Amino acid sequence: MIDGLALGETTLGPLIMVLVFIGFMAGHNHYYSSLAMGTLGLVTTIFYTFLPCFLFILIGAPIIKRIQENKRVKEILALVTAAVVGVILNLTIYLITH
Numbered sequence: 001m002i003d004g005l006a007l008g009e010t011t012l013g014p015l016i017m018v019l020v021f022i023g024f025m026a027g028h029n030h031y032y033s034s035l036a037m038g039t040l041g042l043v044t045t046i047f048y049t050f051l052p053c054f055l056f057i058l059i060g061a062p063i064i065k066r067i068q069e070n071k072r073v074k075e076i077l078a079l080v081t082a083a084v085v086g087v088i089l090n091l092t093i094y095l096i097t098h
Contacts, residue, residue: 016049020042020049023041023046025041028041
């Protein structure tokens, strides 16, 4: 799982592939090695991984356009960016030491 997380941190594609593989294996192994249930787990994982992303984009794009010039929102987003950089740095140090 750590290898999948490390690979997923480099680009988005491998993280989604790891999630889809885990969805397939969960369905496949839970129902006595059923290929059909593995495929159902795979499709369900894809659906619930991508659907929120598309909904956030479709619903959030007009909102982002409207608040783009708000100074307070820019300050908050700068803090969020700093927090994300800190999390990535922390994960990098954790992976290097282990």
